[in-house]
Amino acid sequence: MNRSFAAEILDILAQDSRTSAAIIAQMLNSTEEAVLAEIARMEKENILLRYTTIVNEELTEDKETIHALIEVKVTPQYLQGYDAIADMISRYPEVRACYLMSGAYDFMVLVDGPTLRDVSRFVTEKLSVLNGVTSTGTHFVLKKYKDNHVVMPKGSDDRRQVITP
Amino acid sequence: MNYDRILNPAVTSMPPSGIRKFFDIAAEMEDCISLGVGEPDFVTPWDIREAAIKSLKDGMTCYTGNAGLPELRDLICRYYKERFGVFYTRAECLVTVGASEAIDLAMRALVSPGDEVLIPAPSYVSYMPCVTLAGGVPVAVPTTSANGFKMTAEAVKPLITPRTKAIILTYPNNPTGGIMTREDLLALSKAFEGTDIIVVTDEIYAELTYSGTHASFGALPGMWDRTVTISGFSKAFAMTGWRLGYALAPEPILDQMLKIHQFTMLCAPIMAQYAGIEALKNGFDTNFEEVRKMRREYNRRRNYLVRQFNSMGLTCFEPFGAFYVFPCIRSTGLTSEEFCNELLYGKRVAVVPGGAFGDTGEGFIRCSYAYSMDHLIEACRRISEFIAERHAKSEDYVHVI
Numbered sequence: 001m002n003r004s005f006a007a008e009i010l011d012i013l014a015q016d017s018r019t020s021a022a023i024i025a026q027m028l029n030s031t032e033e034a035v036l037a038e039i040a041r042m043e044k045e046n047i048l049l050r051y052t053t054i055v056n057e058e059l060t061e062d063k064e065t066i067h068a069l070i071e072v073k074v075t076p077q078y079l080q081g082y083d084a085i086a087d088m089i090s091r092y093p094e095v096r097a098c099y100l101m102s103g104a105y106d107f108m109v110l111v112d113g114p115t116l117r118d119v120s121r122f123v124t125e126k127l128s129v130l131n132g133v134t135s136t137g138t139h140f141v142l143k144k145y146k147d148n149h150v151v152m153p154k155g156s157d158d159r160r161q162v163i164t165p
Numbered sequence: 166m167n168y169d170r171i172l173n174p175a176v177t178s179m180p181p182s183g184i185r186k187f188f189d190i191a192a193e194m195e196d197c198i199s200l201g202v203g204e205p206d207f208v209t210p211w212d213i214r215e216a217a218i219k220s221l222k223d224g225m226t227c228y229t230g231n232a233g234l235p236e237l238r239d240l241i242c243r244y245y246k247e248r249f250g251v252f253y254t255r256a257e258c259l260v261t262v263g264a265s266e267a268i269d270l271a272m273r274a275l276v277s278p279g280d281e282v283l284i285p286a287p288s289y290v291s292y293m294p295c296v297t298l299a300g301g302v303p304v305a306v307p308t309t310s311a312n313g314f315k316m317t318a319e320a321v322k323p324l325i326t327p328r329t330k331a332i333i334l335t336y337p338n339n340p341t342g343g344i345m346t347r348e349d350l351l352a353l354s355k356a357f358e359g360t361d362i363i364v365v366t367d368e369i370y371a372e373l374t375y376s377g378t379h380a381s382f383g384a385l386p387g388m389w390d391r392t393v394t395i396s397g398f399s400k401a402f403a404m405t406g407w408r409l410g411y412a413l414a415p416e417p418i419l420d421q422m423l424k425i426h427q428f429t430m431l432c433a434p435i436m437a438q439y440a441g442i443e444a445l446k447n448g449f450d451t452n453f454e455e456v457r458k459m460r461r462e463y464n465r466r467r468n469y470l471v472r473q474f475n476s477m478g479l480t481c482f483e484p485f486g487a488f489y490v491f492p493c494i495r496s497t498g499l500t501s502e503e504f505c506n507e508l509l510y511g512k513r514v515a516v517v518p519g520g521a522f523g524d525t526g527e528g529f530i531r532c533s534y535a536y537s538m539d540h541l542i543e544a545c546r547r548i549s550e551f552i553a554e555r556h557a558k559s560e561d562y563v564h565v566i
Contacts, residue, residue, distance in 0.1 A: 003461075012465065016538065023542065026472045027465035157208075162515060163188040163201035165290045165339075 017051035056152050065112050067141040068119045071105040073134045085132045094122045182290050183521030191515035198544045199515040200532040207403040210455050216443030217436045225435050231427040233260025234438045240445040241411050249381035253413040260433045264369045264397035264410035269295050270422040271365045271393050276301035280330035285316050287526030289339045307525045310482045314343035318356035331363040337370035340522045340531035341491045342484020347380035365393045370487040372401035372456050375464045402444045407437040463488050466534040473545040477552050488535045495528045512547040
């Protein structure tokens, strides 16, 4: 099975976005120039949007962020379907992610806020009053056990002997 | 009590594994980075672990039939047929406690006192002791980096005597990472024409082949009758600790192996067998996606490590199998054991001296890439520092003279 050069690079960056082009080149039997060019292309074409982090918030010294998953039901709009409402929702900085869903509701909206009250206020004062939104259901995240394939807390999990035949 | 007089000289005269000695030092050392492990860094996929847990919950804590669960044996046969094109029936399949047990069984079933068994050198540390314990005489077939550590008919033929009972094929190879293609195997098989030599092929690393698909010896025309195929779940499914392997062979051979197995092991652990059923079932359902993922990951690390060693001046032939690279360290002027000791004490990196895998491994070190990239990058940084410092020292030395 041959995967494209781009898919290989994306796969490596998804595991560690700090992997340098030089290392990626060695992993893929390529050259640093070729990797840099491919990454630049993907950035330019908005395939690669941002390099980010996965943080264990329970261990940070600053106050934790509150996360909520909000189910949103809407009435799709004439000629624009779901896109116009989705666009409005997505523009709020509080909204971390917004997905159109199959099933009992239309959008899954992930919202971050400094306190419970901030998130509640966002839902009641901004989200639920949007034109076309018919109902919301808010679920607060109590604890993160796994995020983006990383099980928390992540310690050394190599249980192997130092040397084996 | 004079134990020396009591203990079996065949065992007491056997040198302990060269790896063990090294392990004891490295295990005690703090901040030591190891490239010495011969097992995957992946944990057994969750659905496989879950199947074992379920078997426990269901009270599956009994013996199974000596040869293993029929369902598992059928799946193993299907796996070998579909993946490698070798045909076996349930009666020709024996589930063992790791591939290691299967090797021991094969030797004990085949070898009479004084029989010779050809073994590629360098290779995995267990073959020679297994032959010796079975009363046989291990005969090393030297392989070299020049031809990718393959066994050739030219190297094998002169070593064949009337006492040659069997040959152990072990590709993809631990420690070299060498593989043998179908053409290589065909050429080698010519050496067995007109003989009754049995080929015991240990294919535990078969799924970890990075160039084409693994070629199985039993699939060659006319070779099935003389082939004992051995493999297991450890490497392909990251299941080393489960101790689950198998042997596939013509019934007359397998029946004898089964007898030894039934009197010594009884059966492989039942939970491991249920886990093995899940590994293969799920594998067929997903076209072995998990295995492919692991292989892809290993392949990237392999590329990285081969390049790194070559750029350090430790020439490294490209290994197309297993998860080892086997760079040559002769340019440092050290023996492989000296190299490993100095690297361990100087830079706290543990690698395995090639000499531990037989005399022809001397001048090489075995480095495993069953580690995360971060780990490999740090190890390479330390090794290249070590090489650079050695070069600097030897230049000083020249100046003094």
